[in-house]
Amino acid sequence: MADTVQRTPQRLNKRPDEDVGPPVVEIRNLWTRFGRTVVHQDLSLDIYAGEILSIVGGSGTGKTVLLRQMLGLERPSQGSVKVFGEDISQAKPDQLQHMRNHWGMLFQQGALYSALTVFDNIALPMRELRALPEDVIRDAVLLKMDMVGLGPEHANKMPSDLSGGMIKRAALARALALEPRLLFLDEPTAGLDPDLSDAFVSLIQTLHSELKLTVVMVTHDLDTLFALSSRIAVLAEKHVLAVGPACDVLRVQHPFIKHFFLGPRGQRALEVLEERNAQNDSED
Numbered sequence: 001m002a003d004t005v006q007r008t009p010q011r012l013n014k015r016p017d018e019d020v021g022p023p024v025v026e027i028r029n030l031w032t033r034f035g036r037t038v039v040h041q042d043l044s045l046d047i048y049a050g051e052i053l054s055i056v057g058g059s060g061t062g063k064t065v066l067l068r069q070m071l072g073l074e075r076p077s078q079g080s081v082k083v084f085g086e087d088i089s090q091a092k093p094d095q096l097q098h099m100r101n102h103w104g105m106l107f108q109q110g111a112l113y114s115a116l117t118v119f120d121n122i123a124l125p126m127r128e129l130r131a132l133p134e135d136v137i138r139d140a141v142l143l144k145m146d147m148v149g150l151g152p153e154h155a156n157k158m159p160s161d162l163s164g165g166m167i168k169r170a171a172l173a174r175a176l177a178l179e180p181r182l183l184f185l186d187e188p189t190a191g192l193d194p195d196l197s198d199a200f201v202s203l204i205q206t207l208h209s210e211l212k213l214t215v216v217m218v219t220h221d222l223d224t225l226f227a228l229s230s231r232i233a234v235l236a237e238k239h240v241l242a243v244g245p246a247c248d249v250l251r252v253q254h255p256f257i258k259h260f261f262l263g264p265r266g267q268r269a270l271e272v273l274e275e276r277n278a279q280n281d282s283e284d
């Protein structure tokens, strides 16, 4: 348990297991200031290949900003963010573009371009490469649509013709367009009703195991959190207060963790988690 709480840099980020290789994302001593407001204070976090690392924290604790910093869309005030071993804030524009081709992102808002069809939305990242012939793009778009459970009959629809769940799927297909190794999800199930949310969680699970993706996810939704996370990083007091598997993080004595996980919804999600762990144990 002591490994879960980050006290000194040496004790950061208990690795999911010992032979996972170097971190895919390495955040060191990061500070973010907006004017006089300090959002992140000496925050460090490692994310390893193949895991689903979930970030939780109160509203306004800087989860989205942290994702944007990992994507090179914002610069930290201090500290470093390395992705695939490259320091994002030192990278030149062409290097950054090259790195961007290896990750996909699904933002909470602005998931699709409203003036483009589903097909053109998903094709966009491939067309931007200016290297692929249109027939290759066509096959790839239909394949991505199939992967996320969108039939070809939706290809020519406009985003406004789609349900919330279908928009998320189309946005996910676009995020997967360039076959990324790293996928960022900001509140992927927010605004979906429970059935759609469960279906989306299964989809992420399938894609994660089939495509061997590393996933960095921000979520408030405890069902999504417990169903998907290899590890959970708790953002509180302006840094990563605790990081580890759900069962370890839940044992950390901190008011935010108590409040976030151990209310009635948290209790229910926890029971499901424990049942599943018991099932897995009996299957082993």
Ligand SMILES: Nc1ncnc2c1ncn2[C@@H]1O[C@H](COP(=O)(O)OP(=O)(O)O)[C@@H](O)[C@H]1O
Pocket: 034, 039, 057, 058, 059, 060, 061, 062, 063, 064, 065, 066
């Ligand atoms: N460009 C910006 N300028 C000033 N303040 C910002 C900017 N972006 C984010 N913030 C502030 O930083 C804090 C963290 O924002 P955000 O990362 O969106 O929080 P959340 O954890 O809810 O995703 C918030 O208080 C927000 O108002």
Ligand SMILES: [Mg+2]
Pocket: 063, 064, 065
């Ligand atoms: Mg946010």
